[in-house]
Amino acid sequence: xxxxxxxxxxxxxxxxxxxxxxxxxxxxxxxxxxxxxxxxxxxxxxxxxxxxxxxxxxxxxxxxxxxxxxxxxxxxxxxxxxxxxxxxxxxxxxxxxxxxxxxxxxxxxxxxxxxxxxxxxxxxxxxxxxxxxxxxxxxxxxxxxxxxxxxxxxxxxxxxxxxxxxxxxxxxxxx
Numbered sequence: 001x002x003x004x005x006x007x008x009x010x011x012x013x014x015x016x017x018x019x020x021x022x023x024x025x026x027x028x029x030x031x032x033x034x035x036x037x038x039x040x041x042x043x044x045x046x047x048x049x050x051x052x053x054x055x056x057x058x059x060x061x062x063x064x065x066x067x068x069x070x071x072x073x074x075x076x077x078x079x080x081x082x083x084x085x086x087x088x089x090x091x092x093x094x095x096x097x098x099x100x101x102x103x104x105x106x107x108x109x110x111x112x113x114x115x116x117x118x119x120x121x122x123x124x125x126x127x128x129x130x131x132x133x134x135x136x137x138x139x140x141x142x143x144x145x146x147x148x149x150x151x152x153x154x155x156x157x158x159x160x161x162x163x164x165x166x167x168x169x170x171x172x173x174x175x
């Protein structure tokens with residue numbers, strides 16, 4: 001009964017999302033999402049018709065045993081969680097469009113290290129820090145049905161990021 005969020009290895013594997021979900025995860029995270037086509041492919045592979053194109057199969061699917069396929073697919077389409085990861089300025093500035101075009105994407109998650117690397121390769125862009133990108137996301141996604149997740153590291157920084165619009169927090173253990 002543990003909620004498992006699985007991060008696929010690469011955006012090129014988005015077509016395999018249904019296969020991963022057939023093994024039991026409750027959610028999928030797609031890393032380094034940049035293109036509308038990746039978001040569309042992920043949504044199609046994640047959801048059953050009419051919300052997507054996922055094939056009905058796999059015995060380990062969450063809560064599927066003994067359920068009518070139509071009832072199950074309706075349940076899954078409300079239960080499963082699809083995340084795309086923001087790791088570039090380009091993705092940061094496109095997320096609000098994804099929220100409008102792809103209503104099945106529940107959350108964007110911040111990949112702070114790769115986002116920082118990307119910011120350094122755009123020295124003249126207005127968004128010159130991870131925090132500025134998060135603030136931009138918070139404003140551009142306000143009122144839209146898409147959450148923002150941040151791996152903020154500690155509970156001490158939670159209020160700061162909540163004030164910027166983050167609603168889902170992942171904390172890292174202290175080592």
